[in-house]
Amino acid sequence: MLHAVIMAGGSGTRFWPLSRTSLPKQLLNLAGERTMIQQAVDRCQGLVPQDSVWVVTNQLQAESTAEQLPEVEPSHVLREPAARNTAPCIGLAAIHLLAQDPDAIMLLMPADHVIQPVSGFHEAVRTAVSLVKSDAERLALFGIVPDFPSTGFGYIERGKRLDVEAKTSVFEVRSFREKPNFDTASEYLQQGTFFWNCGIFVWKAQTILNLIRELQPAIADSLEEIRKSLNTPDYPETLARCFPECPAISIDYAILEKYQKIAVVEALFQWDDVGSWQALHRLLGKDSEGNTVVGRHVGLDTRDCVIRSSGDHLITTLGVNNCIVVHTPDATFVADKRDENAVKQLIDQLKSQGLDEYL
Numbered sequence: 001m002l003h004a005v006i007m008a009g010g011s012g013t014r015f016w017p018l019s020r021t022s023l024p025k026q027l028l029n030l031a032g033e034r035t036m037i038q039q040a041v042d043r044c045q046g047l048v049p050q051d052s053v054w055v056v057t058n059q060l061q062a063e064s065t066a067e068q069l070p071e072v073e074p075s076h077v078l079r080e081p082a083a084r085n086t087a088p089c090i091g092l093a094a095i096h097l098l099a100q101d102p103d104a105i106m107l108l109m110p111a112d113h114v115i116q117p118v119s120g121f122h123e124a125v126r127t128a129v130s131l132v133k134s135d136a137e138r139l140a141l142f143g144i145v146p147d148f149p150s151t152g153f154g155y156i157e158r159g160k161r162l163d164v165e166a167k168t169s170v171f172e173v174r175s176f177r178e179k180p181n182f183d184t185a186s187e188y189l190q191q192g193t194f195f196w197n198c199g200i201f202v203w204k205a206q207t208i209l210n211l212i213r214e215l216q217p218a219i220a221d222s223l224e225e226i227r228k229s230l231n232t233p234d235y236p237e238t239l240a241r242c243f244p245e246c247p248a249i250s251i252d253y254a255i256l257e258k259y260q261k262i263a264v265v266e267a268l269f270q271w272d273d274v275g276s277w278q279a280l281h282r283l284l285g286k287d288s289e290g291n292t293v294v295g296r297h298v299g300l301d302t303r304d305c306v307i308r309s310s311g312d313h314l315i316t317t318l319g320v321n322n323c324i325v326v327h328t329p330d331a332t333f334v335a336d337k338r339d340e341n342a343v344k345q346l347i348d349q350l351k352s353q354g355l356d357e358y359l
Contacts, residue, residue, distance in 0.1 A: 001105050002129055003205075004044040005093045008037055008057040008065055008111035009083060013347050014276055017331035018308070021359050022060050026111035027068060030274060031283045037111040041069055043118055047107070047125055054096065055111070056080060056089050081240045086199075087254035088219055088246035091212050094205040095227040104205040105132055113198070113273050114283060120268035127166040128202035128265050139256070140202040141173075143195025143264040144271045149185035152275060154178060154197040154252070156264050166265075173262040176252060195264060198271050201251070208255070216254045219246045276340055277306050277324045295327070306337070331358050 010024030019025050026037040034042065037055070044053050054076045057065045062079045069077070078092060090108060097104040107125055115121050128140035143156050159172035176197065180188065188194040213220040222242040229238035256262060272282060280292045287293065291302060295309030299317040309315045309327045317325065324340060326333040335343070350358055 001101065001103050001133075002048050002107060003052045003054060003097050003101070003104050004048045004107045004109070005054045005056065005090070005097075006037065006040050006109060006111045007086065007089055008055050008061070009080070009089070010061075010112065013344055016343055016347060017328045017333050017358065018310075018326060023064065024061065024112075025274065027061070027064055030280070031114045031272075035068055036114070036274070037065065038068055039114070040109060040111045041072065043109075043115060043121060044107075046118075047122055051076075054078065054093055056093050058083065079239075080243060082244040084243065084246045084248045086251040087212065087216060087249045088222075088243065090208060090251055091219055091223045091246075092226065092243065094209050095223055095230065097205045098209070099227070099230050102206070105129060106201070106203055106205050106208070108201045110199055110273075113200075113271060116270050118269075120270075123167055124265050124268045125202065127164070127168055127170065128263075130166070131162075131164065131170065131263050131265075132202055132204055135261075136204050136207055137261050138203070139207070139259065139262045141256075141262065141264055142198055142200045142267050143171075144198050144267045146185075146189050146194065146196050149182055149189045150196065151179060151182055151185050153273070155180065155185075155188055156195045156197050158193050158195065158264055162263060168268050169266040171264050171266070173264050176257050195266070196271075197252075198267070198273070211255050211259060215258050216247070216249070219249075219254070222246045277308075277326065278337060278340065280306050280308075304337075 008026050010026055015025045019028060027035055029035045032039060041053055050071055051073060053072050055065060055069065055072060056078045058080045062077060066074060066077050078096060080089060094106065097106060124142055131138050131140045155177040156173055157175040157177060159174035162170045162172060164170050222245045225242045226239055229235040272279060284292050289302060290304040291307060293307045296312065296314045297307050297309060301319045302317040304322045305320060305325065307315055307325045310329060313327050315325055315327055322337050324335045324337055347359065
């Protein structure tokens with residue numbers, strides 16, 4: 001009954017120049033020998049059968065994704081013809097699951113997160129599945145206990161504790177909060193009643209489709225046309241025509257913030273969304289000078305930097321502090337860590353100068 005659905009979209013900007021439009025971060029080995037999407041599939045072992053793993057990606061990345069995941073059935077690599085955010089993505093997966101399993105329960109997770117230990121993840125998922133099995137209308141998600149006042153994550157405010165037999169605490173969701181400023185994030189941390197929203201969900205496929213029909217009828221209409229074409233020669237054309245008609249909206253805005261019967265399971269695992277180059281400090285550690293280095297590097301008076309090279313290329317630094325230096329065969333990126341989020345502006349500049357071959 002449980003199926004794992006790995007959401008594997010991505011535009012390949014945050015980890016430029018290593019990531020590109022056709023090779024986003026989930027297809028890179030940023031945090032281990034296996035790529036992030038391979039680690040996501042590995043994480044499903046022991047939770048679901050191998051033939052119950054699904055991946056939703058886009059047309060441009062589908063072949064590379066399938067090549068990295070030979071253990072996933074080719075028909076389970078679903079291809080979005082257009083980027084429409086997570087609500088249509090989840091709906092598309094749901095209609096495919098229900099065509100095979102009318103009682104399908106969905107475990108949904110992004111392809112580009114780092115989670116440890118896997119045993120804690122499994123235990124939390126089993127708790128969420130038991131909640132959904134006991135009440136088909138329940139939606140379950142996971143909350144990460146914050147350990148610093150992050151302004152980059154959305155937050156979940158917990159309500160009353162639910163009386164369930166589990167190794168972890170389960171609460172009603174009182175509210176969802178947008179990414180806060182630093183002062184507000186500090187208040188959340190001090191109050192102790194807020195979790196980070198890690199974007200991992202468990203629910204019945206039919207329940208989420210019913211809610212999409214009720215709350216997002218425009219998405220539901222397109223999905224219904226696609227559903228009618230499943231397992232027919234008309235499917236590719238119908239998908240290409242109808243899916244782009246879906247409004248582009250996240251599952252949070254589309255459903256979760258409008259629905260009351262949601263539980264949050266306190267995570268029994270450590271989680272990182274690997275949102276920028278600076279995440280390598282957390283994932284790979286630092287040397288005595290505060291540097292995180294991947295590849296060949298020699299530095300003098302170099303501190304608090306993230307440095308990544310490729311192949312045998314040597315990076316040398318002198319008098320460099322608090323920087324990101326990334327070398328690839330065709331592009332090199334150097335940035336002050338404080339300005340890293342401006343990489344999107346840099347990508348726009350490359351586009352405006354007609355340098356699309358570097359994207």
